[in-house]
Amino acid sequence: MSLSDVPFAHFLPYNHNHYFPDYHDLSAANSIYQDPTFHSPAPVLSHGGSSHFSASVKNRSAAKSSFNMNTLSTEEMERFQKLSNEFEPDVQGPLVSTKQSTQAIAMDYANADPTLATKTSTLALTHPTSRIMKGDGNCGWRAVAFGYFENLFALRDLVLIQNELVRIKSLSSLLDQVGHQDYLYEIFVDATEQVFTQLIQAIQDGVRDDSFLVDTFNVEYSSNAILTHFRLLTGAWMKLNPQRYQAFVPMPLNQYCATRIETVKSEIDEVGLQALIDGVIERSGFAVEILYLDRSRGDAVTPHLLTTNQASIETIRLLYRPGHYDLLYRPEPTVNMEPVVNYQYAMTSNYSPWDQGALSFDVNPTLMSIPNLMMDPAFAMGAPPMSPAPISPPAPSSPYRVSSPQEVYQAQIPTSPPPPPVQMPSPPAPRMSAPPPSGPPPPMSSLPNRSSDGPQIRLNPLVMKPNLSHSLPITTPFKNSPYNQAHFQNQDFEPIHWEPSDSRK
């Protein structure tokens, strides 16, 4: 994809800094797929073709190149031509991967430019899982199409799915309007309809695992057919709305659609993506958000919403690295299945059991990285109100509640004891059991000494990760603390009023 030949590029907020000066477009994909041969022929023969792949090594670019071709014999030239015509990059991996940890992406950039390293490690916190699309020229199309069906499945709303099936099929009228014949496109519509049928069947059967959808998108024929359907709809939509798109494409719209949209493997560009969202996706009620990973300033990827619908029912989130699209997922809202709510968990409202893959609290990396922030009473007062969750009061006989073994975090390596709190670079969270109810709340500045029989420190898995130790989540103050706002919810609550006369008593 060549952004540079899109004249309007600088008008769009997501277009700045779209090329890494010292990384080839596909270096990211390259490192993922561990294929050093991937783009070796491209820098020699590519002259800004519309695609990284076969288009970039076509006849014309070779003929017009500045090489002195006269020194080559006709036979040699023909041989090279044949090689270049038949060149296909050896891209590894499935068309759509299973959900994986975004840490894998962060690892790819660990030794890259510091901005990219920072942004990807932040991304791994805000969007802990991702799906990698195969970089075969269809990644953007595939990410959107897969994200669309995946969200439909996740919502499990049969009425919505039926409505969407009807809506998508009715879009065939766009195809008719621009002169496609139904016997040419019906097999593509059939493939899409088949996915809808699969969704309905799976939901009716109570299937929760979405691997059937991943499988369908990894079958070459179905994948191609669905994407061709979406491509044709997008092209037709653009041709029927020239006033919206013509100014943004560097050639007549018909030619643009014929060479960039309706082909088999040409990559999606911004205009095409916007048209796909406008024409095919947006009416579903889904929002589409792109998170741009580039070297612009800041320590997080730059989000950009492609849809106008404010109150969307679901959001398809794309990760864009120049020349490549993947899918991203926010932390999944996990249901706390533990029958006994740990006192501390209850205090901290809806924390689910610690799990590297499911951090259900809002990890704000910026705030988390400020030491002592959560100790600051001013911040604590601004924190969301405590959940009035059923709290089992601590047994008065014992000042400390002893956690059951399964509630205590077990270190991954049994032989090594959990690191002592003093090793933590940031102040440890005051995750102790509540003090005796009768006693005054201990001031923050004078925490009880940690002795061997002292209160339990609950270690979470993130503590074990050296990279993340600076972002150790910190709980809000405990129940009897003056900073606890839970008592505001008691209707009998009355704040203590200080009277000048009181001091004389």
Add this chain to the structure above:
Amino acid sequence: MGSQKRIAKELAELVESPPEGIKVELANEADLYDWRVYLNGPENSPFHNGTFLVKLKFPNEYPFKPPAVNFATKIYHPNVTNDEKGSMCLGMLRPDEWKPSSRVVAVLQFARQLLAEPMPDDAVEGRIAEQYKNDRARYEEVARDWTRRYANEKA
């Protein structure tokens, strides 16, 4: 598979209303993916009065990959390889320019049109392309001669 359904419909369309100068049949009744096409040389070309047998092979990935076009009849043309394969691969027939929504009839019309108007800049036979550009009369003479000698296919 969808490709079979689609090829069958395209074949039916071509047999029902054949375009000018083009006749299509299956090489083997049992195989939808292997066609024999008889092209009549266009009037305003040195191939006029010749009938050329063209083999059209659909890949399993059709329509996501283009059909392969091969001249079984020897032809003197800058865009057709002068070997036993007689392959023609340019324009809409190239995988990166191919559109799954293209019709086979368009492919065949494109091939026939190419007989009337060669594309010497995209030639596979450099020598014939040179001659076409620099010595059109000689090119037409040889092409006409080859047409007389070889292009006598009976549909």
